[in-house]
Each structure stands twice: as C-alpha cells, then as structure tokens.
Amino acid sequence: MAQRAGSRPSTTAKIPHSQTNQQPADAHFLTQVLDEAASWPDVVQGASGISVEGARALSLADGVAGGLPEAFMVGREFCHGHAQGDYSLHMTLPLELVDAIDASGWIEPHFLVLTGQLPRTHVMVYAPRDGQEVAVVTGLVRASYEFARGLAQA
Template sequence: DVAAAGRPVLLAGFSGGAAFAGGLVLADPSRYVGAAVLYGTLPFDAGVPVTPSRLANLPVFVAQGDADHVIPRELLDRTWTYLLGESGAPTWAHRDPSGHGITPASLRQLAEWVQARLSQVLERGPVPVGVPADVAWPTIAGGALAHRTGARPDVAWSIPQQQQSDNAPTELQEELFARVSALPGVSSGPSRISVPGARGLLLENGAGPDEAFLVPRAREFAHLHPGYDGSLHLALPAAQAADLVAHGWGTPHPWAGGRLTPGFVMVFGPRDAAELEVVTGIVAASHAYASGARDTESAAPLRPDPSAN
C-alpha cells in the first residue's frame, strides 16, 4: 500500500532494508518525517543525491555494531560520517560492540526515538525539510550568513553534545557571554538542561512560542558551555537553524525535532574577533525569536536541489 499524499511517513530499515529506506529518503526528503538506518549503509552508488544539508530538519536514527562484518566497514563509516555531518540531519546515533544485528540497547533507543519523533509531529506538525533559500538574518551585518572558514570541528555524537576541537579562546568566550547577557530582558544563571558549569540565558518575559526555548518552563533560550568546550546551544526558527548548519556555524542537536524543539542547534565557539561578531548576531536572532519579534527570519520557498533531477 502507498500512503496517501500528505500523510506523515517514517521510514525504518535493517541491513539491506536500510539501504532501501535511505535511498527513498535521499531521493525525496520532504516526503518523510524521519528515517532509521539500522546496521546498514546508505546507497551511495545508486545515483541518489548525497549533498550537503540534503536532510536538513529531517530527524534520523542510525545504529551500528562495531563488530559488524556483513556490511563493509568503509560503507558503514561513510554512512555514519555523512549522517552526523554533511547531511544536516538531527541524528540520534547508537553504537555498540555487537555484530550485524539489532541489540536490546539499540531497540530501546529506536523505540524512544520513534515515540519522540511521532509525538512531535502529531503535536506540532512537521517542519519543512530541505535546503533553505535566501534565509534572512536581521541580526547579522549584511542580513545573511557567510560560510564559516575551515573544517567543521569534532563534535561528540553522544549526549552531552560537546565541541571537541577548534575551541574558542577563553577570552572570546567571556566577551561573548558579556555581550549576550546584555541583550534586553536577559538574565543568566546555571543552565537548567546542560552540563555543570554551563551558563543559561533566560528571557523570563519572552513572548515567543515554546519552540523558541530550550527549556520552555524556565524560559531558557540559550546556554554557553564551560570553558573546555566554548560552544553554545540555542533555539532558532527551523529555517534559520538549517541555514546556520549549511553555512558551517553549527550542527543540529541529536534530539532536535523529537525530544527537543526542531531549531535546537549547537553553535561553534568563536575563534577570532570576526567570528565573535557573527556568533553574537546568531545569539541575538535566538533572543529575537524568544522575544516574539515578528521579523526574526524570512525565508523564501525551499530551493529545489538540481541534483535530484
């Protein structure tokens, strides 16, 4: 049977079925609300697009076994690297020492992911999937994000999500915190959701939707991680979040679009004065969203990916 047009579809596939599910979702990402790739590989040689940010705003679950000798390791590694990196997808990942088979631990996490994702879709509806086109950033000089230079930092794939390389100098972290703490109506204190030592940014009178906050009840819209990390987590409108990831300034939180708001992203810490200006503007966009400002972002319709034709 074929699902009716517009009906939410979540794909899941094991082994060869993972390649089939992956091919479907890469061919037409906007048709689906999520995909689980279990102990298998994406079909890299099947002619489907495997382009940067192809799966932006589309939650994915991937599980692999370190002792899997059925699927070639290079294909497993390529699948893992793409889903947790270039794809732009919020990817909940699981690894265990098993071979080629679903384990109780991976099954539990898969069930949690499915429940969280479907609950979000049923309560709030899916957000648009794809590469955002012409996303406006009123809080950034020039109104648009430029590409961040250099390679993407190493980021922990498990929880807590942490930036592990190319970290911001301590003095820039402190300057960033001073600037964003001075935004209108902002108070600060220990984060209600992050690791010990993370500093939360709260907007108690923010009129934005619950999706604009990392912790809606506490009105925490962003937090700065401790000095050994230096990155931030914050909430953005989904189009801005995808645009940020596409331009290399951050990466989705693994639980975004499931347990957490769709626009929950990590922003990499600034490495120099120029990046400090950009990251300050990104936090200001999150603040505007939490404030309920109407011009936080303005996106044109999603641009078709020519490689899909």
C-alpha cells in the same frame, strides 16, 4: 551568512553534546558573546538549567512575554555557553534561519533533533575562535533572543 572558515569541528552524539576540537585557548571569546547578550533588555544570565556544571545560560526575565515553546530549551532559557573546555553554545533558532546557517557551517542540529527528541529549532553553534567569529556568533545569539521574545516564528 558568510561561510565559516575551515571544516566543521567534531562533536559528540551523546549527553553532553560537546564540540571536541577546534576550540579556542580559553573562554575569552565565549565570554564576550555572553556578556554582550546579558546586556540586552530582559535577559538574565545565570547557571544553565540543562547543561553541564559551569555552563552560563541566557534566559528571558520572568514576566516578559515570550515566544513559542520551541524557542526555549528549558524554562525561559534560550541559549547557553558550555564550560569544562568546550566553548560552543546551544540555542534555539527560528526554522527560517536554521537551514541557511547550517549550510554556512556555523551550526549543526542538536543530536537529539536527529532522534526526534527535540524540535529542529535546537542547534549547537560552534565555538568562536577569533573576533570576527565573536561577531557572527553574537548575531546568532541575537536571533535566538528575538525568537525567544516572539519576534520571529518557528
């Protein structure tokens, strides 16, 4: 995985877990990522069952076989894009990817992972800031989707 440009953004260590700087001007790039993922088979886009008001979630459709419980945040939700001026995402990723992607500067563990309240599969993906970052983040959402589908193991 290519290294993310620049330093890591600042984030909070409280609910809601948010990215506090290095944000794009608006939700345009995040919308591109979420709209692309919503076009994939068996993905339903809707309101998040766990995030802030206005957050857009990606979930597996009902009746579709899914992966392990660690592949989901709540219900069948495997990813959500934030709202209210924070354009980062939360998602689940298989452990085989987490360390390498973290080392490349694209993600950090959800702060509740550090307290043992969530499995290590739960991560924050920093907000995409340009078209190249949209492609990388879309690839990460694809990995989360495949994990939710049971195509990758924790």
